[in-house]
Amino acid sequence: MPERSVLEERFAAIVEALACIEGVTVGAGRRGFGSGTLQVDGRIFAMARRGGLVLKLPGQRVAELVASGDGTPFDAGKGVPMKEWVVLSQHAEKRWLPLAKEALAFVR
Numbered sequence: 227m228p229e230r231s232v233l234e235e236r237f238a239a240i241v242e243a244l245a246c247i248e249g250v251t252v253g254a255g256r257r258g259f260g261s262g263t264l265q266v267d268g269r270i271f272a273m274a275r276r277g278g279l280v281l282k283l284p285g286q287r288v289a290e291l292v293a294s295g296d297g298t299p300f301d302a303g304k305g306v307p308m309k310e311w312v313v314l315s316q317h318a319e320k321r322w323l324p325l326a327k328e329a330l331a332f333v334r
Contacts, residue, residue, distance in 0.1 A: 236319065237274035240264070240326050244272075250330065264326070271333035272326045275300075278313040279322050281329040288312040296321065 244250050244264060253263035253270065264272040273280045280300050283291070288310060291297035296318035299307030314322055 233274050233277065236322065237279065240272065240323055243323055244326060244330060247330070249334070266330055266334050269333050271329040275313070278315055279326065280311060280313050281325055282310050282333055283312060283329050284332060285309045
């Protein structure tokens with residue numbers, strides 16, 4: 227699991243790449259699920275959590291990423307995986323930006 231500062235740095239690069247797209251905003255200043263997130267039209271599509279990049283993608287895409295070993299299910303701390311959310315692993319870092327763009331398109 228990467229150190230928090232390294233993860234924040236990686237997420238900041240994704241924020242920089244996507245924040246200029248119309249409708250994309252950065253959630254900050256609030257506690258909870260909405261802080262430190264990328265949102266489109268007020269809906270979260272990416273965030274840095276639990277040692278990786280968390281993305282909202284179609285359930286089938288999440289299943290593919292989990293099956294390939296590139297991700298793990300995201301459960302938001304409730305012990306039940308969320309079908310459309312995945313935590314991308316550190317070894318899949320080169321795919322983070324393309325997959326974040328995919329998440330943006332899905333949520334939009």
